[in-house]
Amino acid sequence: MPTFKNVDYFFEKLETQTGLDFILRAREGVPENGMYIKPHVHLEHEIMWFYKARGSYSIGREKFHIQNNTLIYVSPLTLHDMELEFTGDHERFILQYDHTVLNSLQYPVPTMEPHIGIVAYLAGKDADRLHFLFRWFAEVYESGHAGDDIKPLMILLLNTVLQHAAVSDNVSAETDRQSIFGLIINFIIEMEKRTSFNISLNDAADFVGLSPTHFSRVFKKVMQVSFKEYLLRKKNLAVNSPASQYRSQHHRHCL
Template sequence: MEPRLLKVKKTEADSFSVNRFVYNGNFPGLWHYHSEYELTLIVKSSGTRFVGDHIDRYNENDLIFIGKNLAHTWKSDNPGENSNVCCEALVIHFREDFLGNGFFTVPELQTVEKFLRVSARGFKISGKTQAEVIALMYEIVHKTGINKLITLLEILSLLADSQDLTLLSSDGYGQYINENENDRLNKVHAYIMNNFKSQIRLTDAADIAHMSPTAFSRYFKQRMQKSFSQFVIELKIGYACKLLMQHQFSILQICYECGFQNVSNFNKLFKKFTEISPKQFQLKHKSLRHQASLYQA
């Protein structure tokens, strides 16, 4: 979908921003982009993460680096009737020239410059690097002046030298920004997010975008590097994974809750996107959870 351009706010006293965002119920879920680089730590929340044309589940301690002008959003799981549920994220934003033009081109920062360039596709950060960066993010909140700046550079150094990075968006993904179309396409995005658990239809999305189904299908695929139907199916599969990990519902119940018409089709599509069946996924997660409990004990 066409993302909305957002302006990142910071104080006049700072060259970059460090913010703690807390929301009651859900994250705003706005599909957006900006000229700043972004490092986001999910402190509290679970749901579906969108980075470019990549869709995946996220949970607490999810750590993501977003390149400049790369569209992204986090769609929280519905908190249901529990109004006390909150979502929290710790976010760092900085511009490429926040320390002056050409700062990252000096020889000593060659690896950082390369990291920032490749981050146009977005990175998921895991392993030892994840733990180290999270610790520094909690520290930077309480720092000021040069110590705050040094901590950010330390974070960038860790990321630039890390082997614990996974690229998210595809290499061919690109944005074609048209500000005049933002409002109507954000409505289409909202329609998909709010109705993916039902029998969502391309014709309805096309009507919202005021386009013919054929034109809308071509337009969507050009910008997302995947068809409308694939986008919706990946969203359904991600939600199914969440329900399977809860071990509270049968596969039949999950099938219909995610908007699939029959179990056979659900099993086929689930295996296509995850390479294992829903039952195998559930058993694998149960085994991993058991191993984790033994390790903690």
């Protein structure tokens, strides 16, 4: 049996607005006593653009300095935390999106390796262009435009960010496999690689070395949804993906 360490991690369950598959947080300030977000993971991709900022950012066990014009990308289920100092001119943007966004764009934006993070320090025209795109995206988003109206701009923004990420060094974030949190997150990482989600509760519990009852309890505590609800969500996403819909239409056409 594994020995469980008391590590202060948490799973962040993000809630998007109706009709949107992403969250944008723009130009939020920092309290005078600073801000600390403890180590956490979520199922969404996350892009952070720190135009004017001071602080630090950790991916797994590696810590990085945040300065003006810092670009950060973390893939789903990548452990990360952030600490920011108060500055009067602080300006940052955070974009969080899931796989359905990439499917709905129907455009080959660059793809990144799973379970990694990237930190890049931009300068000159690269920094100016990315900041212009984030401000433009925020203005369109805040004006109430969504869906197809915002897709071309999101493609342009993601292309720009992920092209910078593609030529930057990857940071691998290993989760502590000996903690309850680590056991569940590493199981989810394996599940996210699958195309089929037909797995029984007993098999899932065996994977992490827990009894089915214990697994069910800790899964819901970590993920904030039951194991059954998680599987249902993954199956629905798989059925509604463009690739799945194409296969269904092609099958009916052949008949």
